[in-house]
Amino acid sequence: MPFALATPVTNPQSAAPPATSQPADATQPAVTAKVACESLSGKTLAGATLTGVVVPPSGNVPTYCKVNGTIAPSLNFEMRLPDAWNGKLYYGGGGGYDGSIPDLVLPALMQGYAAVASDSGHQASGLDASFALNDTFAAQLFGSLSVPTVMSTALKAVTAAYGSSPTKSYFEGCSNAGREALMAAERNPNLFDGIIARAPGYNWVGFMGHWNRNEKAVAAPGGQITAAKLALLSKAVRDTCDAQDGIVDGIVSNPQACTFDATSLRCAGGADTGDTCLSDPQLAVVISRTSPASFVNGTYTSFALPLNGNEDDSAAGWGSWVTGNGNVLNALHYLFQDTTVKNYLARDPAQDSLTYAFESNLSSLYSMAALNDATNTDLRPFKKANAKLILWHGGSDPSLSPKATTAYYQAMTNAVGGQAATDEFVRYYVAPGVGHCEGGPGADQTDLLSALDTWAVKGTAPETLSATRVASGVVQAARPLCRYPQYPRYIGPVNDPAAAALATNYACTVP
Numbered sequence: 027m028p029f030a031l032a033t034p035v036t037n038p039q040s041a042a043p044p045a046t047s048q049p050a051d052a053t054q055p056a057v058t059a060k061v062a063c064e065s066l067s068g069k070t071l072a073g074a075t076l077t078g079v080v081v082p083p084s085g086n087v088p089t090y091c092k093v094n095g096t097i098a099p100s101l102n103f104e105m106r107l108p109d110a111w112n113g114k115l116y117y118g119g120g121g122g123y124d125g126s127i128p129d130l131v132l133p134a135l136m137q138g139y140a141a142v143a144s145d146s147g148h149q150a151s152g153l154d155a156s157f158a159l160n161d162t163f164a165a166q167l168f169g170s171l172s173v174p175t176v177m178s179t180a181l182k183a184v185t186a187a188y189g190s191s192p193t194k195s196y197f198e199g200c201s202n203a204g205r206e207a208l209m210a211a212e213r214n215p216n217l218f219d220g221i222i223a224r225a226p227g228y229n230w231v232g233f234m235g236h237w238n239r240n241e242k243a244v245a246a247p248g249g250q251i252t253a254a255k256l257a258l259l260s261k262a263v264r265d266t267c268d269a270q271d272g273i274v275d276g277i278v279s280n281p282q283a284c285t286f287d288a289t290s291l292r293c294a295g296g297a298d299t300g301d302t303c304l305s306d307p308q309l310a311v312v313i314s315r316t317s318p319a320s321f322v323n324g325t326y327t328s329f330a331l332p333l334n335g336n337e338d339d340s341a342a343g344w345g346s347w348v349t350g351n352g353n354v355l356n357a358l359h360y361l362f363q364d365t366t367v368k369n370y371l372a373r374d375p376a377q378d379s380l381t382y383a384f385e386s387n388l389s390s391l392y393s394m395a396a397l398n399d400a401t402n403t404d405l406r407p408f409k410k411a412n413a414k415l416i417l418w419h420g421g422s423d424p425s426l427s428p429k430a431t432t433a434y435y436q437a438m439t440n441a442v443g444g445q446a447a448t449d450e451f452v453r454y455y456v457a458p459g460v461g462h463c464e465g466g467p468g469a470d471q472t473d474l475l476s477a478l479d480t481w482a483v484k485g486t487a488p489e490t491l492s493a494t495r496v497a498s499g500v501v502q503a504a505r506p507l508c509r510y511p512q513y514p515r516y517i518g519p520v521n522d523p524a525a526a527a528l529a530t531n532y533a534c535t536v537p
């Protein structure tokens with residue numbers, strides 16, 4: 027499912043209802059999902075007429091009331107209100123260009139949260155930005171307004187359903203929803219008690235321009251890179267860099283030490299001579315991706331997408347995102363930048379994005395930045411509101427660069443007054459070997475929500491967390507999830523697969 031841009035990390039370990047699942051006021055009888063539905067169904071809140079239906083329990087998902095409503099003209103939202111509400115609200119962000127309500131059967135619901143999500147104000151494929159062509163309000167909703175708008179109604183609905191307002195409210199999102207997360211922290215600093223921003227696509231203009239540049243290189247004569255050549259490239263990176271973290275496990279966990287130079291794979295003379303080398307047009311793709319991009323004299327920037335040894339991975343590799351598995355027109359980066367060029371920049375659905383000069387319509391570029399960029403790193407108002415932020419990024423993300431999140435973290439640290447001030451309200455984690463939001467050879471599953479909740483409720487800040495890689499519900503491997511800039515260095519016995527799967531055999535280490 028390559029287009030699962032913002033599926034919240036599902037953590038089987040957190041699936042069991044925790045012992046703290048109880049109503050906010052234990053002296054009051056719990057409001058059941060059935061009662062919640064009866065309270066809300068047919069009710070009109072903020073102009074939205076609500077419908078509610080009780081959904082019976084399934085697996086670890088408790089009975090809940092599914093509430094749907096539309097805030098005029100077309101902002102659709104959904105809430106799921108469980109039995110045994112834990113007194114808190116969880117807002118799950120969408121993905122791509124949104125356009126549909128993401129699935130809310132997630133750990134938050136299993137942990138007793140009331141959950142809410144929306145389609146951000148238009149209905150379409152997540153690869154379709156045509157809503158932005160002529161509908162200014164839809165573009166504003168997508169850019170920044172849908173979250174506070176839905177949140178206003180969600181708070182009223184929760185209060186009407188359970189008889190009390192949430193004691194805490196959290197937002198979590200990945201990719202575009204990671205952007206929504208930072209947007210909320212920047213523009214609505216009092217809206218949430220805690221925010222989880224994973225792989226945030228916050229520098230919208232910058233990375234769209236970068237993707238436009240990269241996909242032009244893929245589409246150039248001879249630029250397409252075959253699966254065999256991706257395997258060649260990945261293996262060469264791993265041969266150089268995999269062991270630098272103490273273990274050859276297919277994961278480059280210490281990327282700072284990795285200085286692999288792809289030009290070492292150049293075909294003699296630069297022309298394509300087969301799958302044992304990269305031609306000059308193919309190296310141009312690698313170089314475009316692995317070098318930063320800058321637009322309008324540095325006003326908008328994007329960051330290198332470093333080689334990581336997982337370029338050939340089925341989930342974390344370049345096939346779906348960059349090369350389109352042999353057809354650039356199928357590459358997700360091509361599709362995203364293409365709909366962006368057509369609907370935000372050229373404002374012409376017939377425009378070919380591969381022949382479009384990205385900076386050729388500056389007024390459109392500025393408008394898109396004003397709508398979608400979440401690049402304000404001064405989070406002092408958010409800190410002053412006593413809110414907490416967890417940043418997370420997959421170390422082998424083929425779509426959005428972990429370097430971008432690192433750059434945000436560093437600029438934010440400067441803006442709020444240094445590391446000590448940052449440590450009071452922000453944590454940043456990089457998960458080695460993990461792709462875009464999830465997947466890849468790394469340990470992609472971490473219960474960030476519980477870490478955030480403990481911080482917000484008890485004041486205990488998260489330090490090293492635990493991460494697992496799970497297949498078919500079974501934990502395959504565990505790693506510590508280290509605070510940036512640390513990485514998990516293997517310190518266990520050599521050539522011992524069982525030991526290598528245990529988190530206790532890794533030490534968080536400063537590069």
Ligand SMILES: [Ca+2]
Binds near residue numbers: 267268269272276
């Ligand atoms: Ca390794």
